[in-house]
Amino acid sequence: MAIPPESSKKIVVVPCAIFEKDGHVFSAQRKEGMSLALKWEFPGGKVDEGETEIEALHREIMEELSVEIEIGVRLEPAYKEDPNRIICLVPYVCRMLTSPIVLTEHQQYKWVRLEEVHKLDWAEADLEVIETFLHYLGVSKLRRHKTKLKC
Template sequence: MIETLVQVKLVVRVPCAIIEHDGKVLAGQRSAELSFPLKWEFPGGKQEENETDEETLVREIREELNIEIQIVQKLPVTSKDQGWREIILVPFVCKMRSQEITLTEHEQIMWLEPDDLQSLDWTEADLGVIQSYYQYLSVKK
């Protein structure tokens, strides 16, 4: 009998928050120690076993920014295949329920007008989220 080793691709589901406040959107710059160092992203993180997308997002935002959020709208999922793993971003438009942000993972945050989002150096997967957000805004108007 011949055995064949098949490499299994890691699939990582990552709910992320497009946090709106006073007409602006929050962007977070990744830590220099993380993958995609110093790239910009929408805050969020890896889903744990038996968590819903929404539970993951609330937990991750609490851990990363020390704030509570209200989820407003789920946007279309985007993905980025990196060969050895696939990142599936699950974006949600959110509002802040608390105001004092404390950074625990990001180098810095920035509040931007929606039209200025593309001025930053985003992770590739987050670029798809920006496009979904622009689509959401165009329908919302």
């Protein structure tokens, strides 16, 4: 989604982690009662004041999954606009360094085969991240639009 540069809404930067292992991608399901309840997403969270995207992603993954990660390539952000703000979802290709995974913010998680990733009910912005990731892997021949807004 391209956001017009003249938008006056607050931009919330939300880095997320894409974990891929042996042809599977990690997905986490949001708990009931949360916004976007039961939707699947890539774990992560918003950048707090004074934090970098990298610091926020390390913190959020530790809070949500209780694992240490190695952060790799930053992919093209996805944008989701709601009535009050613009979410800038910034995907990073990551690797888990520790285990086990202990969920604190999600109902469940799955390692989903790349060719079956679209069978889950993903949050809207995460769908765009999936396409960006598949393009990065060379799996998809999608044309990516360029956004005028940078986060």
